[in-house]
Amino acid sequence: MQLPNTFETLIEEANQLDLYRKLILQLNKDFLLANIDLDFHEEVLPSSLKLMLHETVYKLIQEKFTDYLNLLYIIDVPEKAVKALNGDDTLKLSEDVAFLILKREWQKVWFKNKYS
Numbered sequence: 001m002q003l004p005n006t007f008e009t010l011i012e013e014a015n016q017l018d019l020y021r022k023l024i025l026q027l028n029k030d031f032l033l034a035n036i037d038l039d040f041h042e043e044v045l046p047s048s049l050k051l052m053l054h055e056t057v058y059k060l061i062q063e064k065f066t067d068y069l070n071l072l073y074i075i076d077v078p079e080k081a082v083k084a085l086n087g088d089d090t091l092k093l094s095e096d097v098a099f100l101i102l103k104r105e106w107q108k109v110w111f112k113n114k115y116s
Contacts, residue, residue, distance in 0.1 A: 001110060003103050010099075010106055011046040022109045023102075024049070030105065034071040036060070053101065058094035072097075077104050 004010035014020040024040045031038045038056050040049060060068035072082065077100050085096045 001107065003107065007046075007050055007099055007102065010102060014106060014109075017110075017113065019109050019113055020046075022113070023106055026105045026109050027053075027102075030075045031071070034067065034074045036067060036071055050098070053098040054095050057098045057101070058091065061090055061094055061097075072101075075101055075104050077101055 004013055011020065014023050021042050024042050024044060028039055036056070038052065040052065044052075057068070060071065072079075077097070081100055082097060085093055085100075087093050
């Protein structure tokens with residue numbers, strides 16, 4: 001499996017395979033497991049999804065760092081990938097982490113679809 005390099009590519013691929021809804025459901029499931037109050041509507045626009053996810057990750061980094069780390073653990077975002085990001089700018093960091101979250105969730109959805 002080749003993981004997408006951009007948010008737009010990821011969404012395009014999810015729509016082509018008709019898995020966008022499952023991606024949203026997977027995000028909701030993992031955020032619920034992490035006790036983070038964020039519930040995406042199944043019909044959320046990709047632009048809104050990106051903005052809300054970015055905003056939530058930013059707030060978690062700023063205000064609830066332990067919850068942020070717990071979320072990354074539950075979603076199973078690779079620690080190496082997070083450590084490779086530049087942490088100087090929290091806004092940019094949160095955007096990059098939001099994309100890492102989406103990529104990992106996409107990976108889960110793609111594998112479930114392919115092998116079940």
